[in-house]
Amino acid sequence: MNKNKLFFLSILVLVFSFSSCQGPSSKRIIKLGHGLGVTHPVHEAMLYLAKKVEEKSGGEMIVKIYPNQQLGSERELVELLQIGSLGMTKVSSAALEGFAPTMQVFGMPYLFRDDAHQLSVLQGEIGKKLxxxxxxxxxxxxxxxxxxxxxxxxxxxxxxxxxxxxxxxIRVMESNTASNMVKSLGGSPTPVSYGELYTALQQGIVDGAENNAPSLYTSKHYEVCKYYSIDEHTALPDVMIVSTKVWESLNEQQQKWLQEAADESATYEYKIWAEATEEALNEMQKAGVMISYPDKEPFRQAVESMYSDLKVQQPEIYKIVEEIRAVK
Known part of the structure; x- marks a missing residue:
């Protein structure tokens, strides 16, 4: 059975099962699918979100999590949200740009001055609007x-x-911005699903990839790739999204429970992320991975043309870049 047929069947199954989200016990069940492994810190944050939803609702509302691409790839999960067959997913802002163009601003390399600048943007008016x-x-x-x-x-x-x-x-997500960045740096961007990347690396379909340390570690890609060059070209946030069809089916109290739980899970995730990064780097070094810190300036200069092109081709996105750079 080919992949398209499997995906079509999965949609039918989910559409059929969606009506059971309001069960005989009157519990509201929201399905959350994502592509990460169960040892990933972002998965831990989603478990925290589910726990908080259950606590706040007194068990009236349940978030049921399906990790490891059980329900589809990142793109497929977003498409399922759009038709209301899936309630929630975690998606990289890079993958989301194919559905919401303004999200591509986060994929612009070396956009943020430092961690504090990024946090100010995400927690401020710009981040909320996006x-x-x-x-x-x-x-x-x-x-x-x-x-x-x-x-x-x-x-x-x-x-x-x-x-x-x-x-x-170089493996990239399904993101034009990510592809343009790798091209600007002289590489050949090759889109590959995250769940298929380990095999693609093993078989030589791609020569490498780019990601953060916890993802490199929990995916075990370091077993194949023994060089990690920390140039920190992008700081792409992950985004927890909910289907508007599902969101609008919730009453005001349920929406409040879900939003509060998401906000609290984000605070929790930021705390555990730093710990996960340090652990990942230490463990990969023990496993023989050579970690280096190249000079970032040549990389910055190589991608500067992306900003010039953006200003001409997509002035509305470039305006957001300017707003972000103006944040103190």
Missing amino acids: LLDPEKYLLRGLCYYDSGKRSFYTKDKPVETPADLAGLK
Whole structure:
């Protein structure tokens, strides 16, 4: 059975089961699917969210979590949200840009000055507005999760300068911004589903990828890629989103429970993310991964043309860049 048929069947199953979300016990069950493994800190944050929803509602409302791409890839999960067959998912802002164009601003390399600047943006008016922008596409952002900074990891040699990416096939998410960034740095961007990436690395379909340290560690990609070059080219937040069809089916009290639980889970996730990053780097070094910290300036210079192009081609997105840069 091909993938399209499997996906179509999964939609039918979910559509059929959606009516059971309001069970005979009058409990409201919301399904949350995502692509990460159960040891990932973001999965832990989602468990925390589910716990808080149950506590706040006195058991009247349940968030049921399906990790490891059980219900589909990141893109497929977002599509299921749009038709209301799935309640919630965690998605990278990079993958979300294909559905909500303003989200692509987060994929611009070296956008934030530092962690404090990023947090000010996400927790301020700009961040709040961007969370709600996808509503016109039937998706509502609830909160941001820290997803660290993305850097390159490779199989055969470290990436110390942009020139080292020449001729390398680098896995990217389904994001035009991510593809343009890798092209600007001299690499060959190759979209691969996160769940299929380990095999793609093993088989040489790609020569490397780019991600944060906890994801590299929990995915076990470090077993194949022994070079991690921390150039920190992007700081893409993860976004917890809910189907607007599901959100609008909740009463005001249920919406309040869910939003409060999401906000509290984000605070919790930021705390455990730093710990997970430190642990991941330590454990990967023990496993023989060579970690390096290349000079970022050549990388910054190589991608500067992306901002020039953005200003001309998408002035509305460039305006958001300017607003972000103006945040103190």
